Amino acid sequence: MSQELVPFFMKQPHVTFATGTMIQPLGGFDTLTGIDLAPFNKLSGGFRFINGGPFQGDDDVIVDEYYAREKKLAVGSTIKLINHVWRVSGIFESGKLARICAKLDVLQSLTSNSKKLSQIYLKVDDPNRAQPVVNDLRDKMPGYSIYSMEEFTSLLTINSVGLLRNFIGVVIGIAVIVGFIVVSMAMYTAVLERTREIGILKALGASSGYILNLLIRETLLIAIIGTVVGIIMTYGTQWLMMHAVPASLTQETVYNWWPITGAISVVGALLGAIFPGWKAVKQDVIQALSYE
Amino acid sequence: MKNFSIWLSLTVCVVAFCGTALNIGWAQSTTEILTRLDQAATSFAGATASIRVITHTGIINEDETQIGNVVVKRSSPHEMRFLINFAGPDAQAIALRDRTLQIYYPKLNTVREYDIGKYKDLAQKLILLGFGMPGRELGDSYDISNLGSERVESQDSVHLQLTPKASEVLKQLSRVDLWISLRTNCPVQQKFYMPGGDYRLVTYSDLKVNPPQLPTSALELPKGAKREQMN
Numbered sequence: 118m119s120q121e122l123v124p125f126f127m128k129q130p131h132v133t134f135a136t137g138t139m140i141q142p143l144g145g146f147d148t149l150t151g152i153d154l155a156p157f158n159k160l161s162g163g164f165r166f167i168n169g170g171p172f173q174g175d176d177d178v179i180v181d182e183y184y185a186r187e188k189k190l191a192v193g194s195t196i197k198l199i200n201h202v203w204r205v206s207g208i209f210e211s212g213k214l215a216r217i218c219a220k221l222d223v224l225q226s227l228t229s230n231s232k233k234l235s236q237i238y239l240k241v242d243d244p245n246r247a248q249p250v251v252n253d254l255r256d257k258m259p260g261y262s263i264y265s266m267e268e269f270t271s272l273l274t275i276n277s278v279g280l281l282r283n284f285i286g287v288v289i290g291i292a293v294i295v296g297f298i299v300v301s302m303a304m305y306t307a308v309l310e311r312t313r314e315i316g317i318l319k320a321l322g323a324s325s326g327y328i329l330n331l332l333i334r335e336t337l338l339i340a341i342i343g344t345v346v347g348i349i350m351t352y353g354t355q356w357l358m359m360h361a362v363p364a365s366l367t368q369e370t371v372y373n374w375w376p377i378t379g380a381i382s383v384v385g386a387l388l389g390a391i392f393p394g395w396k397a398v399k400q401d402v403i404q405a406l407s408y409e
Numbered sequence: 410m411k412n413f414s415i416w417l418s419l420t421v422c423v424v425a426f427c428g429t430a431l432n433i434g435w436a437q438s439t440t441e442i443l444t445r446l447d448q449a450a451t452s453f454a455g456a457t458a459s460i461r462v463i464t465h466t467g468i469i470n471e472d473e474t475q476i477g478n479v480v481v482k483r484s485s486p487h488e489m490r491f492l493i494n495f496a497g498p499d500a501q502a503i504a505l506r507d508r509t510l511q512i513y514y515p516k517l518n519t520v521r522e523y524d525i526g527k528y529k530d531l532a533q534k535l536i537l538l539g540f541g542m543p544g545r546e547l548g549d550s551y552d553i554s555n556l557g558s559e560r561v562e563s564q565d566s567v568h569l570q571l572t573p574k575a576s577e578v579l580k581q582l583s584r585v586d587l588w589i590s591l592r593t594n595c596p597v598q599q600k601f602y603m604p605g606g607d608y609r610l611v612t613y614s615d616l617k618v619n620p621p622q623l624p625t626s627a628l629e630l631p632k633g634a635k636r637e638q639m640n
Binding site (some may be wrong): 118119125142144199200201226227228229230231232257258259261265283289 | 466468469471473493498499500501513514516517519520581603604605607635637638639
């Protein structure tokens, strides 16, 4: 959209400030954002630089700490993005809805989009007026995508990317089914291999209930320990992602899934253990003792 | 008073008659035009033209102009390829080949490739609206009104108003005005109206239909450019 829309927005009721950015995709989830630094600072409260500072030359970029860590960038490093070599002039604290920023006019010129913007951010005088301002602009500008920041950030979740949401759903479904089968089969094999021990217990006078009780308690203990170890291991993968690809991949711990995963492992393990255990205790002692 | 009534009645009759005559004329004319487009489409192999695109932002009444040239070539009976080269400070080239839309950025020496998949037909029909397109296809996709003859770019043309039939298209494109040259049966001008008052006016000049020399290389983007797959 045209950059000339910025002054138009500035004139709208309750709008105190407006500035635009240009976004260039870099492949995957990474983007290069063109910003007009002074207005962007005015809107966002300014960048907090960990190292270096704002752009000095036309080919300078500033990157956030996660991107710098992942790409091993320092102030003065060079990086090739959109087939153009850039120099890192500063590393800023993340949280500005952008990981890599370049000068707006430079990016517009390189991409043959002079005076064009991808997004325009508005600041209103009162947060409670944000939605009425959005509604008013939607009426004035049908065909334009206009969102409050709340709506906009909700669009950045995986649920807004249809294919990704379906893909994650399928992966979770497969993981649940495979996890269930693996736990069941592991316990099934473990108990089947103990048919002879069950026969010995029966020969020594142990009742079927006693043996099943023993098996169930052991199975429950293994399932619970397995669940806890699995949950602890997720922190390991989280740490690995944070250190290996901090700007590209993030892992959120979803606590609601802890009881679900626990239930999957416990139910899977119990089903896997009870069936062969029941078969073993129902077997003749001599047959159980001769099981190989 | 009596004379006035007679004059009024006559005027109303004349206006009504003219209106009917015009309507009949327009209806016939539209059918004729669509038939002629059907015939022209069968012999259409390609075209070259100069192109001017004016992008109008309604709410701020701003026009932005891009100038360049376009090459269109029929690669198979149901397949068109095109290349649009825009010149000037914002030079870039846009090409459609099979299901891939390519945009070349000379300052980055990069070609970005987008797989437009299911939107391929829509892209072809919109960008190449009127180029080698049978009239029946226009009728299938749009409700057509004939707004009469006009002279555009020194060419006699017929002005058609197209309203997309598909509701999905209507959300993005409320109307298209199309000026078809009576000489070449190709568009002289297209005007795409977006909801909210924005429009894009595309004007073609120096149009050459079925030029004798139109090699496939005329539709190629620079081979040395870096290719980026965007989706």
